[in-house]
Amino acid sequence: AKDMGADLEKILVTEDQISARLAEVAAEIDADYAGRDLLLVGVLKGAVMVMADLARALHHPCSMDWMAVSSYGAGTTSSGVVRILKDLETDIKDRNVLIVEDVIDSGLTLSWLVGNLRSRGPASVEICTMVRKPLALDVDLRVRYVGFDLPNEFIVGYGLDYAEKYRNLPFIGTLAQHVYQR
């Protein structure tokens, strides 16, 4: 696995599994948005990989825009306070917005983001995520498209980072404990 193999424990989702699942999700999106406009909103930086691959798997024409939001700190506890670091360049009033994420963990980022985008008067706001973790099921968050429901493990790859590394792995895997233990 490139030169990062020693840092990995095991592969949870292979490159082939990702592309096969993305093709299924893209077909659902094509059907659901038939005859309607579609704006994909990627959440930087984690969503870059899924955004690029999902957009190419779609047959439906779409536009793309990006947001960057602050995470709520490096710890495991979250205040739910989110700050916009980079806003959309698109006016989403009356648009069909599909938020694209790499992972939903606590669900706090997306709960906040959905509320924020809804306040701008879009025709619809839906969510597509490559990975959903179990904690997200406890939050009142309707996620229309889920690539994979994975257990609560420390995962990296396909956009997901640990200290800004491992995003460029083409698969999703668990990080070996020695990497994040001090």
Ligand code: PRP
């Ligand atoms: C990660 C991930 C999601 C968010 C999910 O982003 O990409 O955006 O956290 O966490 P939550 O469901 O607990 O809110 P991060 O803030 O690490 O920024 P990044 O995308 O640049 O890695």
Ligand code: MN
């Ligand atoms: Mn992110």
Ligand code: MG
């Ligand atoms: Mg991150």
